Amino acid sequence: MARGDLLVALVQSGVGNDELAFRRAAEALIAEENAKKHSVLASQLAEALTRRRNPGSSVSPLTRPRESAGLLHETEPLRRLNELVLPTVVRHAVTDLIEEHHRRDLLRSHGVEPRHRVLLEGPPGSGKTSLAEAIATEVAVPLLTVRYEGLIGSFLGETASRLEALFSAVRIRPCVLFFDEFDAVAKERGDTHETGEIKRVVSSLLLQVDRLPSHVIVVAATNHAELLDRAVWRRMQLRLSLPSASREGKIEWLRAWAARTGVKLGKSERTIADRLRDVSYAELEDFASDVQRRQILDGFDSDPEAVTERLLKSWSHRAKPEAGD
Structure with a gap:
């Protein structure tokens, strides 16, 4: 709803004593001002709407941030x-x-x-x-x-x-x-x-x-x-x-991540995906971040393949949750 429509809806609902419609139009107007970073005006409108609430209404009042x-x-x-x-x-x-x-x-x-x-x-x-x-x-x-x-x-x-x-x-x-x-x-x-x-x-x-x-x-x-x-x-x-991470999905994710970050993995995405066959996408991101972090700490002379191999071995010995956990 454009701003003009919001104002029309606000007036119409107010004249018609439609409390719920009035509140929705007012909230949409306040949200629009918040989105435009007009925080002072949005706060003033919210305060006015809170004061207006009919004590007998079933509609909840606005809550101040501290509440x-x-x-x-x-x-x-x-x-x-x-x-x-x-x-x-x-x-x-x-x-x-x-x-x-x-x-x-x-x-x-x-x-x-x-x-x-x-x-x-x-x-x-x-x-x-x-x-x-x-x-x-x-x-x-x-x-x-x-x-x-x-x-x-x-x-x-x-x-x-x-x-x-x-x-x-x-x-x-x-x-x-x-x-x-x-x-x-x-x-x-x-x-x-x-x-x-x-x-x-x-x-x-x-x-x-x-x-x-x-x-x-x-x-x-x-x-x-x-x-x-x-x-x-x-x-x-x-x-x-959303399904579990597939082999093809992991390969796609690793390629996109390497292209986006510029980090060289030193091994093919297929090899990494096969050796991390049981991990989720969230864990795969953790692994990639580990590689990036280690390469930064090892400096410019670091061998990407050696770093990735070291972390693949480390990840193969990671503790796993017990059954039923």
Whole structure:
């Protein structure tokens, strides 16, 4: 929605006493000012919206930054989509999502919002966190990662209250809101082993996700998709599966990394991929960084092949998790 449309929507909803529509239009306007770095004006608008709230309304008030402290970790995303090895169907789906947000004004002129709820499932190290960061980079918004140690409380009702504070804090700024290990807070409510408090938290979480405006892209990642509440699947507009690293994928990743960094590996990508056959993409990146780090420390006279061979031997003796860990 263009700025003129936002102002029209704001006035129309205000005249019509449509509190929810008014709030959404105001939040979109505040988010637009935040995106333009007009922080003073955005803060003034947010403060005015907070004061306006009807005490009898079911709509949550805006949360000031200090009230959401400890719930989110903000980072400036740097990873690009073309750096990732992704299945073709996943790459196309994410590219479409990014285009929708780049051309959201065109969509909104037809009364359509860009999609903004994404579920990523796959084994550890398959690139879920990296993909969330890449989406944030390509859309040019900050990456906000939910901190569960600050979110999950030990007292009845505490977690739901913190959830409300978290979502209220992010509603007025364009961002990627990333839930890693989403099954920690979105477990199946039919599980007889879960307490009534956890079920209320899941219900509150899903309600808050529904209310988020489209300038907040929610990316939820899980290694255990089977544990998620069934309602989570219905709410996610994109549901993408990231597989374990294949031999071909590792070769592609190593070639791209070497070309991007200029680091000489000293051995063929095929040889390295074969000797690191059990590692994930995340571990492969750790290995490549180890090679780069060692070459820097050894100086200009270092032998790339010797460095890589030494680290391959070291990695072959790395401790592995015990079964069931």
